[in-house]
Amino acid sequence: MSASDNPNKHPLSVYNTLGGEKQRFVPRDPQRVTMYVCGPTVYNLAHIGNARPVVVFDVLFRLLRHLYPEVVYARNITDIDDKIIAAAQAGERSIDAVTDEFTAKYREDMAALNTLRPSLEPHATHNIEAMIELTETLVEKGHAYESAGHVLFAVQSMPDYGKLSGRSLEDMLAGARVEVADYKRYPGDFVLWKPAADNEPGWDSPWGRGRPGWHLECSAMIRAHLGDSIDIHGGGRDLIFPHHENEIAQSRCSHDGDFVHYWMHNAYLDMDGEKMSKSLGNVKTVRELLQHYRGEVLRFALLSAHYRSPLNFSGELLGQAESALGSLYNTLRDVRHIDVDPEAVELAGEAAFQALCDDLNTPGAISELHALARQLHKSQTPVEQAWLKARLLALGGLLGLLQQDPEAWMQGGVDDDGLDAAAIEEKIAARARAKKDKDFALADAIRAELLAEGVVLEDSREGTQWRRA
RNA sequence: GGCUCGGUGGCAGAGUGGUUAUGCAGCGGACUGCAACUCCGUAUACGCCGGUUCGAUUCCGACCCGAGCCUCCA
Numbered sequence: 001m002s003a004s005d006n007p008n009k010h011p012l013s014v015y016n017t018l019g020g021e022k023q024r025f026v027p028r029d030p031q032r033v034t035m036y037v038c039g040p041t042v043y044n045l046a047h048i049g050n051a052r053p054v055v056v057f058d059v060l061f062r063l064l065r066h067l068y069p070e071v072v073y074a075r076n077i078t079d080i081d082d083k084i085i086a087a088a089q090a091g092e093r094s095i096d097a098v099t100d101e102f103t104a105k106y107r108e109d110m111a112a113l114n115t116l117r118p119s120l121e122p123h124a125t126h127n128i129e130a131m132i133e134l135t136e137t138l139v140e141k142g143h144a145y146e147s148a149g150h151v152l153f154a155v156q157s158m159p160d161y162g163k164l165s166g167r168s169l170e171d172m173l174a175g176a177r178v179e180v181a182d183y184k185r186y187p188g189d190f191v192l193w194k195p196a197a198d199n200e201p202g203w204d205s206p207w208g209r210g211r212p213g214w215h216l217e218c219s220a221m222i223r224a225h226l227g228d229s230i231d232i233h234g235g236g237r238d239l240i241f242p243h244h245e246n247e248i249a250q251s252r253c254s255h256d257g258d259f260v261h262y263w264m265h266n267a268y269l270d271m272d273g274e275k276m277s278k279s280l281g282n283v284k285t286v287r288e289l290l291q292h293y294r295g296e297v298l299r300f301a302l303l304s305a306h307y308r309s310p311l312n313f314s315g316e317l318l319g320q321a322e323s324a325l326g327s328l329y330n331t332l333r334d335v336r337h338i339d340v341d342p343e344a345v346e347l348a349g350e351a352a353f354q355a356l357c358d359d360l361n362t363p364g365a366i367s368e369l370h371a372l373a374r375q376l377h378k379s380q381t382p383v384e385q386a387w388l389k390a391r392l393l394a395l396g397g398l399l400g401l402l403q404q405d406p407e408a409w410m411q412g413g414v415d416d417d418g419l420d421a422a423a424i425e426e427k428i429a430a431r432a433r434a435k436k437d438k439d440f441a442l443a444d445a446i447r448a449e450l451l452a453e454g455v456v457l458e459d460s461r462e463g464t465q466w467r468r469a
Numbered sequence: 470g471g472c473u474c475g476g477u478g479g480c481a482g483a484g485u486g487g488u489u490a491u492g493c494a495g496c497g498g499a500c501u502g503c504a505a506c507u508c509c510g511u512a513u514a515c516g517c518c519g520g521u522u523c524g525a526u527u528c529c530g531a532c533c534c535g536a537g538c539c540u541c542c543a
Contacts (some may be wrong), residue, residue, distance in 0.1 A: 047543085065470095172539060188540080237543080267474085268543070277542090324492050361484095364483055444503070461504075
């Protein structure tokens with residue numbers, strides 16, 4: 001039974017890079033959906049661009065969990081790589097010290113964006129044996145060869161190599177930017193296994209002490225942890241070629257099965273209209289941004305555009321995200337005393353849910369959140385308010401948004417300096433007395449004083465409440 | 470050069486062969502002691518040129534502009 005066969009579910013469509021079109025999602029096993037997303041190379045802090053696929057596929061993970069009984073989501077930790085070795089040597093530290101530090105920081109940063117931990121986080125170095133086995137199989141089957149201590153994949157041995165990225169071998173070499181190593185039989189061949197220098201980490205193998213090539217770990221770990229075939233494989237657009245193309249080559253030439261059914265790729269982030277790059281000096285780490293914006297604001301900003309569109313990540317975007325998110329929390333604050341059960345909401349009929357089922361249309365879903373908020377403001381009856389609040393929370397939860405205490409959200413911020421709540425309440429009380437005495441000059445002075453501290457007052461019949469601007 | 474994807478109002482960003490996207494900011498009004506919040510209303514749009522069509526921002530073609538990839542970058 002697929003989701004589409006269940007009247008209580010809504011069909012999910014995703015854009016499949018393989019085929020270049022939106023397709024109905026049909027899992028191979030509706031009881032157990034499998035998803036793999038390329039994770040970090042742990043040698044430095046994650047930047048906000050790295051966070052986009054993490055947040056996007058987190059939404060997909062949440063959505064799939066609503067649609068299917070079990071979802072196994074694996075995201076690898078690449079803890080062996082040239083850049084890690086370089087970082088360790090530069091810092092005169094051990095490899096482990098580097099990878100442990102940045103694995104921990106990666107988890108902290110992604111948690112701050114309210115992303116769920118994947119079901120599995122396989123480490124490359126824990127799966128070396130599987131990589132060696134995979135390489136041996138490829139050699140046995142005539143798809144790989146040993147040369148000068150390297151083992152290389154022979155791309156010409158695979159008839160439809162290049163299918164994912166939509167290019168032929170001739171096309172790929174036409175650009176002629178390929179630096180041809182003399183140990184390659186064919187310029188497009190790529191490394192499965194390479195020799196390790198004495199001062200580099202290495203593992204014993206049939207080809208001597210060495211370490212894996214870049215693409216190998218994903219193929220080996222997918223097979224080891226998820227099986228020969230999986231439903232969804234995700235990552236950034238830039239990985240389509242060569243990384244994912246080569247994963248396909250490794251996996252399909254070594255074992256039966258079609259490896260991945262749905263390939264999903266997110267577009268890049270720009271920084272103030274320019275590509276984020278180290279040479280431009282405009283790389284922003286998640287950690288840096290968290291100094292100035294709350295994680296949920298960053299998450300909201302990342303979800304404000306469709307994942308396949310480039311998103312210009314600017315201070316203005318973040319300001320808008322903060323305002324928009326604040327208005328939603330403000331709505332929830334007004335009904336904070338109404339108890340609801342978001343679990344009871346049947347999502348299938350919700351427009352926001354349907355938007356997400358249409359290839360993760362997060363901007364569409366967010367607009368529906370605003371529509372619910374507007375209805376909530378206008379509603380006068382507690383029953384209706386409870387119903388709307390439950391829906392807003394349920395749908396927000398699907399996006400990983402709006403799950404914090406609204407009062408705390410409105411009164412909180414990233415800065416710890418400024419007036420504390422008790423001092424603010426005290427001034428509000430003083431202002432209330434002034435208002436009662438019709439001393440509006442004093443009341444306004446107090447309000448202006450608080451505003452200067454970044455505190456905005458909102459009067460109502462029930463009294464005065466405050467929030468941080 | 471090859472392959473791929475885009476160009477929507479001040480900004481961000483959906484979507485559609487004919488009907489208000491939405492948000493942020495702006496303007497007008499209601500509410501308020503005045504504000505804020507909220508509500509109501511409102512201006513600004515679909516790169517350019519052709520074609521198909523009763524009708525195109527939406528389909529087709531050309532053009533201009535931009536982006537990504539072309540061996541280790543999300």
